Amino acid sequence: MSKNYTDLLDFDKNNIWHPYTSMSNPLPSYFVESAQGVYLHLSEGKKVVDAMSSWWAVVHGYNHPVLTQAIVDQASKVSHVMFGGLTHQPAIELCQKLIELTPAPLSKVFLSDSGSVSVEVAMKMAYQYWGTIKKRQANRFKATDKTKLLTVRNGYHGDTFAAMSVCDPVNGMHQMFEQVISQHYFAPAPKTAFGQEWDSCELDELTTTFKDHHQEIAAFIIEPVVQGAGGMRIYHPQYLAACRQLCDQYDVLLIVDEIATGFGRTGKLFACEWADITPDILCLGKALTGGYMTLAATLCSEEIATTVSDGEAGCFMHGPTFMGNPLACAVANASIDLLITSNWQEKVNTIQAQLTKELLPLVRHKSVADTRVIGAIGVVETNNPVNMAHIQKRFVEMGVWIRPFGKLIYIMPPFITTPDELRTVINAIDTVLAEPECFLEK
Numbered sequence: 297m298s299k300n301y302t303d304l305l306d307f308d309k310n311n312i313w314h315p316y317t318s319m320s321n322p323l324p325s326y327f328v329e330s331a332q333g334v335y336l337h338l339s340e341g342k343k344v345v346d347a348m349s350s351w352w353a354v355v356h357g358y359n360h361p362v363l364t365q366a367i368v369d370q371a372s373k374v375s376h377v378m379f380g381g382l383t384h385q386p387a388i389e390l391c392q393k394l395i396e397l398t399p400a401p402l403s404k405v406f407l408s409d410s411g412s413v414s415v416e417v418a419m420k421m422a423y424q425y426w427g428t429i430k431k432r433q434a435n436r437f438k439a440t441d442k443t444k445l446l447t448v449r450n451g452y453h454g455d456t457f458a459a460m461s462v463c464d465p466v467n468g469m470h471q472m473f474e475q476v477i478s479q480h481y482f483a484p485a486p487k488t489a490f491g492q493e494w495d496s497c498e499l500d501e502l503t504t505t506f507k508d509h510h511q512e513i514a515a516f517i518i519e520p521v522v523q524g525a526g527g528m529r530i531y532h533p534q535y536l537a538a539c540r541q542l543c544d545q546y547d548v549l550l551i552v553d554e555i556a557t558g559f560g561r562t563g564k565l566f567a568c569e570w571a572d573i574t575p576d577i578l579c580l581g582k583a584l585t586g587g588y589m590t591l592a593a594t595l596c597s598e599e600i601a602t603t604v605s606d607g608e609a610g611c612f613m614h615g616p617t618f619m620g621n622p623l624a625c626a627v628a629n630a631s632i633d634l635l636i637t638s639n640w641q642e643k644v645n646t647i648q649a650q651l652t653k654e655l656l657p658l659v660r661h662k663s664v665a666d667t668r669v670i671g672a673i674g675v676v677e678t679n680n681p682v683n684m685a686h687i688q689k690r691f692v693e694m695g696v697w698i699r700p701f702g703k704l705i706y707i708m709p710p711f712i713t714t715p716d717e718l719r720t721v722i723n724a725i726d727t728v729l730a731e732p733e734c735f736l737e738k
């Protein structure tokens with residue numbers, strides 16, 4: 297099959313938006329023909345190791361026979377059906393699995409189509425929950441109360457409006473949307489790094505915020521242990537444990553966003569396990585389907601579900617068109633089975649050991665400010681921002697797919713990545729770090 301790549305790429309460049317990309321002066325896009333295992337097959341026979349797992353999602357690699365078959369089998373039964381008044385085996389099976397794998401109090405599942413939507417759903421649940429409580433106990437707090445959220449700086453929770461309002465106010469999109477975005481409370485980002493000695497002094501400001509504003513705060517939302525797109529920061533689990541304790545003490549719901557960290561990425565099945573805590577509401581996405589389809593889930597406790605349902609509306613007010621999509625649920629079931637029955641922990645630990653041994657020492661480069669690792673996540677923070685167009689080209693030339701942003705060159709390879717493949721990735725990073733052209737002045 298011959299394709300005129302130049303024509304196709306021209307159309308792409310002129311007519312198709314890409315994530316966070318200018319339409320008038322876009323960065324180049326690379327053309328993916330197919331993908332197999334950890335490899336993306338680009339045009340003209342070029343092959344690159346995907347060190348990004350397509351943004352945390354493709355944990356088992358591409359075109360996995362079991363996952364592909366799950367989609368084929370389900371497509372021959374029913375690909376989609378509305379979830380209003382109808383149900384099906386793949387959704388039931390998936391929710392059973394999610395309840396079983398997550399901490400005990402989480403027993404009610406809301407399925408949605410993307411991570412951002414699962415965060416919106418979590419927030420709406422929190423607001424509806426307090427709405428009911430308010431009605432039940434008229435004197436408990438003032439009518440205007442419990443309409444705010446509390447979070448920490450450097451967070452990332454998605455691109456829709458409510459999710460965006462709890463992303464980092466500086467590196468997020470707050471300024472641009474200042475006029476239309478809801479204002480919430482922000483505490484400093486967790487400071488003590490994972491593996492460092494815990495210093496409880498860093499809780500002072502967070503504690504003060506809880507103390508001063510808890511009557512206005514419906515929920516506290518946080519990414520557990522790893523802050524992803526807001527800075528790739530890895531923090532002490534004791535901080536997360538303290539958040540749980542403060543939420544209990546001040547009557548604030550705890551929403552944990554495991555969209556990036558869930559399904560083994562940090563070395564635990566869920567990053568909450570590092571702190572041995574249970575959230576009131578949990579968001580899952582990204583690796584849920586092994587990166588095959590878009591799907592997310594919001595889990596909550598029985599208490600929250602019944603309180604929401606006892607409210608004015610008598611139900612939870614949300615229902616996406618593609619809720620519980622059977623194809624997505626079927627491949628999620630296959631992906632979770634594959635994960636659970638595989639030696640995923642050993643694979644993640646092996647990746648972690650190699651990253652520790654080979655990626656952490658890259659801090660020796662003059663261009664590097666910090667390196668950090670947890671589970672199958674490796675981060676190189678540079679002193680200067682990367683020159684995207686150039687560094688991307690260099691990575692592809694060296695046979696790897698890494699998509700840095702700002703001062704962060706970070707990787708989260710598929711769990712099936714072999715030591716040699718990972719070495720190719722680390723060597724490519726090692727090489728660019730010594731090339732001044734790969735970085736901007738400041």
Ligand SMILES: *Cc1c(COP(=O)(O)O)cnc(C)c1O
Pocket residue numbers: 410411412413415452453454455519524525553554555556581582
């Ligand atoms: C990616 C991400 C989201 C948003 O998920 P989408 O599927 O892109 O909408 C939310 N929270 C975290 C922690 C994420 O990493």
